Amino acid sequence: MAQPGGAKDSLLLQLNTAKEDTAKIRLLLKVQNVYANKNYDSFYYYLSQAEALSQKLRTDWFDFYINAGYSEYYYYNNDYKKAIAYAQAGRDVAEKQNDLKLLAKSYNNLAAVYNRFGNHKYAINCILKCLDISEKTKDSISFPVRNLTASVTYYNLLQFDKAIVYAKKAYEFGKLFKNDFAIAMGLNNLSASYSQLNRLDSAIIISEQQLAFAKEQEDAVNTGYALINLCYDHFRMGNNAALASYADELTYYNRSLPDSQIIGSIRNAFALNLISQRRYDAAKIQLDSGINISLYMNNADALENLYQTGAILFYLQGKIKEGSYYAFKYDSIIRAANIKELNFYTEELETKYQTTKKENQIKLHQAQLKQQSALNYFLLACAAGLLMISVLTYRNYKHRKKLQQAKIDELETEKLLTATEAVLKGEEQERSRLAKDLHDGLGGMLSGIKHSLSSMKENLIMTPDNAQAFERSIDLLNSSITEMRRVAHNMMPETLVKYGLDTALKDFCAEITGSGAAKVNYQSIDMNATAISQTASVSVYRVAQELVNNAIKHGNASEVLVQLHLHQQEKLLALTVEDNGRGFDVNSLEVSKGIGWKNIQSRVDFLKGKLDIQSAQGKGTSVMIEINT
Template structure:
């Protein structure tokens, strides 16, 4: 009946494997709390240490320090410490078998750890939850949480915790009698512990294999690992673990019929137990030793004395031990032929069996209550979850309706705005077309008039001036005395003819229609030493309207620069291509402001707008000007 009593001890041992203080060492920590110069962080660390260390010794103090720390951590908005202290509170409840309260604290701690993205603490909480489910025999939940803890321990490379978690899982599978899983897991724990140099956990792995092989009646394997455990724990000086291994060896020898070897190991176990002073282990050793003596049959008096001593020293709340001792004394008195005492201990055995039955029944009822409360809580959670989902769906539907209405109104408003914009654009387009027609008519009329004036000047006035010059030349030949004055008159007449031809050419150069834009504009630029002409592309012919207007634009821009810019250098750049015409006139003069640029280029703007071209003006006072006209030619 005592075969698996060591399993819960291991679970608590692994849970508290990082406890380093004895109870006598905790008083200085408590006194340090009275120091008013402590920072909040230092005070929280003390609360954490004390609440954790007192788990072994004083439930009330552990809970008190945890709660004080939680309150301070909340005031300080220290989520990390609040999470740790809530976890500590949950472990305190777990160790006091207050599983429902423990589960509530674990849930609170987990929610904070997830929010804070603290994977190390999440792993520790999963580990604690798994231990709680293990203790309440909810093995599926225990395995699920052990696996989650191990995954996070692996992610944070916490090898020590991985080993502890796997060792606890091994203990759990032993408790479930699932030795097929427990055996390889125990060997894995040993391998990991050897790699980490953790001798204590290596010994725990040997202990696990010892228990597994004993249950499977593989005595040779059981003895092999029992002796390994003994060697390890003797070297580390862990007397309780030495005691456990010796008792297990004694059981194996009893089963094998080797009573003398069994007596030797159980006597040694009793000596170890007496050294530790732990009463439950002393009682267990005496019960085991008396049972071996009963089997041996050589010293019944000593067997009786040991059994009676154990019965007197046993904890009467340990019903299974009381059953074992009553059964042992029953068999001893039967073998010794004392029917009265045998009958008495048989009645005691039935009494303690009834107590076990009542306890098991109460435990079963308590577990059912816990299960009922858990299921009720889960059902409530599901109900609230479904209710939240319903409200969420209703909120989405309602919100979607409002959003749809708003979108509809916005779209309608946008449609009305676009409609108004289209109407305004159409009105502006009509006005623009009207202006363009007017400007086109005006410029066409101007061009026609310029052409007529050019022809009349060239053909009429030009011919008359030429005839006058010829006559003056004849007169000069016949009158020698006044030849100087006539020479001056002829020179003046030559200048008049040149100026008349220039004016006629500028009004409407005939070469524009004959040779195209490039040579005519180049010829115009040669009229001033300050003007430089640059050409790029191929000489091409364009529509007469385009060539005339581009020429007029160039002339006006050049004349403006010559008259108003005070420039010493004017550059004219013409680029011709099948798709585009580009004209740039730049100077190094005084530049012009926005108002001057707007007022002084009215005619140019009209011609640019008529052509559908683009005009860009770059000018700064004192840094000259650059005006670019670009026209995309429609094929």
């Protein structure tokens, strides 16, 4: 926690005369904490001195606090890998020492790092463990910060009612234990949660309380947070005078903020103030600056707000195309956050679980193989005088070893297929989610804009030139809606989910033919006889898509035949794609680095199917795939 100036001076005086012992390490860590949220260069300087002295004295007593300090330093310098590595090292130290209070603190630190870098599901797991241990140890002095972290976590999970409950607890415990940081940040989280629930009057009152407290404590970071929140909420309230006042005050504090992540949010607050004054060009300059800084700092939260403000800026000027661009960028940030969360959690855990399971089975068989080898060697030694018995024993050993190795190879293959399945499922799930987001989110927004423009047209008197420009804008918007729907349909065709593979392929071929790119004929035989699994249907559909696109794009084909045949007796599904294109040398696929053929091969391997390619220069291409149903 930040210390008053007098306490800092006193600690520095003590440090000048301190001996090279463990007491000096404690003193260095106290001085380091003085600079938290104020000057992280000085913070790092005293922390590294504490680490060097600890290593010199060969003591591990302070390892937890040193790791926690480095985690905090890299946390504020936006280095996720180092921040999480030091936080995990601190947890390992706490577990080794069997210190439950330190273990609770380590889980709080891990939750804080996961929160900052977007891994919210890991964060909630860590903070719930932290709160559980804190309750068991009755470590009440830690309750302010622990509840504060819980508030941040639930806020990031968009559970604002729970965020308010824990923010209030952090604030009350902060007052009880005189924890200034928990008081200020508790107020900050309360204000932000009320704002998200559109309770703007409450949000503004809390932010003003936070601002007064932060100024009293000379806390530049929380002063900046409070001013930014006040600018945002007064803009939404339409109170331009208050907005201008807080933006001017924020200009002063902008020079002394140690947390570089906040700069993009400050630029956004300045832009909102300029928009309220209709100084649109100046607002655009602030937005561009904030976006460039936030992209460099990889600050997705700030970028989300900046793109939203950009959409507002251009819509207010009647520049629909530019406003739609920023609205799309805002939507892209939301989608990117979901993808990031998926990469952090769902696919990683599912794949890791299946892979670990197969690896354990492999290790078990390898152990059995070693035991069998030892037994066979023992039998050979005992039967040294009997050549025939020795030969038979050796052959028996080789045979068993071959069987065990075959089992190991089979499990290795299953492990790769499991990983491939997880990747393919994740890809199709993400395609489906993105298609839904595009159709329901961006599609709804564009349709709403179209409706608004059409309504405006009825109530405006325009010159013929302006009317013509207005009509062109509506036509452009119609084209954008059509293109968005085409992209969404291509990502995950609705007919594939609702009506199955046969109908989806028929629609796909008809769509290609209708576009004029090539004439694609589709034939299906006995496809109504047996239901095909969703996983197999998606994979076969993607393979057919890739083969038809290759025929048109790379083979320059004018006619393509797609045939789907279900052999009931053999329980075999056959997909054939033939074209009249220029063909190619099949042997070139062995050295090809194209992603398309690799994707086709991966999907066929995943379905345990067979792939046969026939082609030659100038003679077209024929590809047949057989899959067991």
